[in-house]
Amino acid sequence: MGLVSAIIGLFRKITRRTIFLIVALTLSFSIIFSNVAFIQKINLYILSKSISWTSEKAYNYIESLPEGSVVLLSADYAPSTKVENDPVVQGFLIQAFRKNLKVIAISLWPDGAVLLENNIKAVALKMNKKEDEDYVIGGYVVGGSVAIEKMGINLKTAIPLLKHSNAEFLKNIRTAKDLKLVFCVAAGDSLQSYVKILGARYGVNISGGCTAVMAAEMYPYIMSNQLIGLFAGLKGACDYQILELKDQIDPNNVPESVKNMFAQSIIHLLIVIFIIIANVVYFYERYEIKRKIKK
Template sequence: MSLAERMLRIDRRIIFLVIGLCTLLPLLFPVGLPIKISSEVRGVYDYIENLPEGSVFLLSLDFDPASKPELYPQAIAILRHAFKKNLRVVAMTLWVSGTGLADQILSQTAKEAGKENGKDYVFLGWSPGGSAVILNMGQDLYNAFPADYGGKATKGLPVLAGVQNLRDVTYAVSLGAGNPGVEAWYVFGKDKYKFELGGGCTGVIAPGLYPLLRSGQINGLIGGLRGAAEYETLIGQKGKAVAGMDAQSATHLAIIVLVAICNLFYFSLRRQQRRHDGLGS
């Protein structure tokens, strides 16, 4: 049996092992491959970067654990940036199934940055009503959220000093995995109460939000794991998103190489067969 025949009959488990290693190793030992920064991701970064210290930054974590691989790194990167700029962070979620995850993300990042709950940031949690919550916040934030996620009264919190409703928000970002999400925040929030809005979403949703971006209805968009990796690169803190992109790139490269090798051996075997048939005749 020739080398080409042996390679074409290789045990598929070996191929699975190669793909598995190409995925796992970059996650454990990130290489940090160069990542080109897109204008849509830079739009969110630049706006936060230019906000004065003490500005009110609203982050709506509108996703649940099913979208964690893509939106968790986005949330971590944005919060790190906001805390580094000493912004007053007001976080919430429109998804009841994502409340625990949102609280975990905010608590973890705040602890890392040495920020104090109630003074530097607040997690409002979830309130029933979906998109109607945005309208309620536009009228009176304290009516929509009389207490934070921990049960402490929101009125009187230092982080909310001077904030009465959404008109007092300097910048808002919705990280959405569906509805309600970025579109709801534009329709019921920015369009009515005139604050600036950025967005983040899963990769599959991103194409549907580009019309909002191109029309200027949102000033930036972080799309999927790639967008999260770009944001991590911009803030100079490479994390899970950059490692994930390394793994994705390595896996794609392995598949391309395997396809090329298999085709090479296939055509080599065909030449051998034609040569053998020619000698036989």
């Protein structure tokens, strides 16, 4: 009993500062150790065995699109969620370019426009794709849901930069209805807006990715097929990279998203341990109170 109360006494001393310190140390070490070949292999193995059905659905739909289809990519996030959303955008671009799809890339967020341009230029450079031939950058589109509404009526007035592009594939595109898919990677409510406006009113196929915290809100749309599929959070990002790169992944040098998953795994486990400790302390305190009352 003495040992138990000593341990409980130690747990009781845990303050906010202690938690912050433990989190900081755990995160630092897990980021360093995420580069260990053994950890990378285990991470990759488990992740490849547990790919979400929502990710698979979204991936398979893009895979089924015929060559030359025009798709819209909307990257609506800021650098704060770059780690979760960038791999999804990159995965989409790699898959789209591999399948020779024509991409119109826009962002409803000013910061997202720069991130999108960085990604699209890097992937296009790697895959030998040319601007105004295989893809068009529509930049930052002002207006949020109003701009989405306008896309359903006239795509070129909604995305003004498209008027200056002489891409061949844009000639047959008048409204969002002419697009085979709208793929939105969001950190806000734009994915919902695309579903509600372009999906529900104009019958456009919508798919995308979002941050892990937003995922719960998106499931009703997936279950009703209003949203084809979803790459949710870092797990979704890993799913995409694994689905797209498959056998090309070197188990000793996995993509960044898979490496980052180790740090996320450890921190999730740590939070669960904190919850268990908090409850042990709580029940012990209740037991002590009851014992004192009995006495």
